[in-house]
Amino acid sequence: MFKRALICTDFSDSLQRLANFVPELAKGGLEHIVFFHSVPLMTSREIPCADEDKINAARQLLAAAEASVPVGVTVEIDIASGRGNENIIRAVKKHQPDVIFSGMATRSALNERVFGSTTMDIVDKVDVPMLVLRPQLMATYREGELAQRCQHMFDYLLVPYDGSDSAKKILADIKAKLQADPDCALATCLLCWVIDDGSRFTTNTPEAAQKALDQAKAEIEGLGTEIKTEVLTEIRTGNPLEEVLRSGETHDISAIAICPGKNSGLFKLTVPSFTSALLRASWHPVIHFPRQK
Structure with missing residues (x-):
């Protein structure tokens, strides 16, 4: 149903675990998979700049995605610096996905207004279907369960x-x-x-x-x-x-x-x-x- 996925993770939503299941995601129909993470700018200096240490750490955390790529499937890792919401919108324009993966915890509308929600902020700003997953479930699935989930995401x-x-x-x-x-x-x-x-x-x-x-x-x-x-x-x-x-x-x-x-x-x-x-x-x-x- 979907061929090109942009998997956005802030590493607190457990979506980074999907980097270990690229073959299973491919069995579910995906042919082009981009793992995206946004690193906030360093503001401790006079001029805000990219945090190279966190960028490198993020790339290493997602490196497993490139370790076992099936024939006919393309995998990319995209690490950006700056505001997360703005960077996701830029990533959508850059990679042209037909589905976006995003994590969103269950919370009330009041908590959402107070603490914010990246998913709710961008969901109406992109002209692409968004698959919203619960971090609590993504964190607790065993490897076999998550492998099955990845293969049957859109069945x-x-x-x-x-x-x-x-x-x-x-x-x-x-x-x-x-x-x-x-x-x-x-x-x-x-x-x-x-x-x-x-x-x-x-x-x-x-x-x-x-x-x-x-x-x-x-x-x-x-x-x-x-x-x-x-x-x-x-x-x-x-x-x-x-x-x-x-x-x-x-x-x-x-x-x-x-x-x-x-x-x-x-x-x-x-x-x-x-x-x-x-x-x-x-x-x-x-x-x-x-x-x-």
């Missing part, structure tokens, strides 16, 4: 689908990926529609939801017999966030795929975003597709 996607423009956008993105690579790693795509029983404004019925899901399923299946991806649908009733997370627990998914809507201004500040809430709450990997322009 089974859970897609919250409600017929909205953002839902149609993510469906279009997935269709484009499948058309470009019919033999990609995506074996199963589960479209999950949640009827919000706590909303006074919902007009959805199970019948209408199923009809929309069937149409979405037909769009993928209509790509041709060369597409091997199985498309499943389900309807749930309840709180959308809670039900999507329960669906992830019920099914053998690899990741949850989401795309933000166009909420802006006062509405964005006062009403919790489903996308942001899922990014903060899900222990499953989350693939954040860029919002519709």
Whole structure:
């Protein structure tokens, strides 16, 4: 599904462990892998400058990535100096990845505003899907578990689908990926529609939801017999966030795929975003597709 990955790590998120699993990442479909780390400038001197000691230490820590590279796979190590957020955006322009790996700890929106989050800072600034992984899990996986995870990173996607423009956008993105690579790693795509029983404004019925899901399923299946991806649908009733997370627990998914809507201004500040809430709450990997322009 994805061929070119930019794996961003600050060494506190445990994503640097992936440097030991390049062959497994390649089995998951990746052909070009860049490991990226940003080192803050030294400010102890009159003129801020690059910290060469930390740069060399970072390069050594990621050197394992170049030790066992399968034929047909390219691996690069990119160490930059300066502000992490700005350097990641530059790295995206430089390496042209089709997916970015980033670590993000579970935390509340308040903690995020106080302490900051590199992932949340850049997620809407890059026009590239971002795979968000939990540092707590990356740190605790045993080597065999992490090897399996790397091979099956994109096998089974859970897609919250409600017929909205953002839902149609993510469906279009997935269709484009499948058309470009019919033999990609995506074996199963589960479209999950949640009827919000706590909303006074919902007009959805199970019948209408199923009809929309069937149409979405037909769009993928209509790509041709060369597409091997199985498309499943389900309807749930309840709180959308809670039900999507329960669906992830019920099914053998690899990741949850989401795309933000166009909420802006006062509405964005006062009403919790489903996308942001899922990014903060899900222990499953989350693939954040860029919002519709």
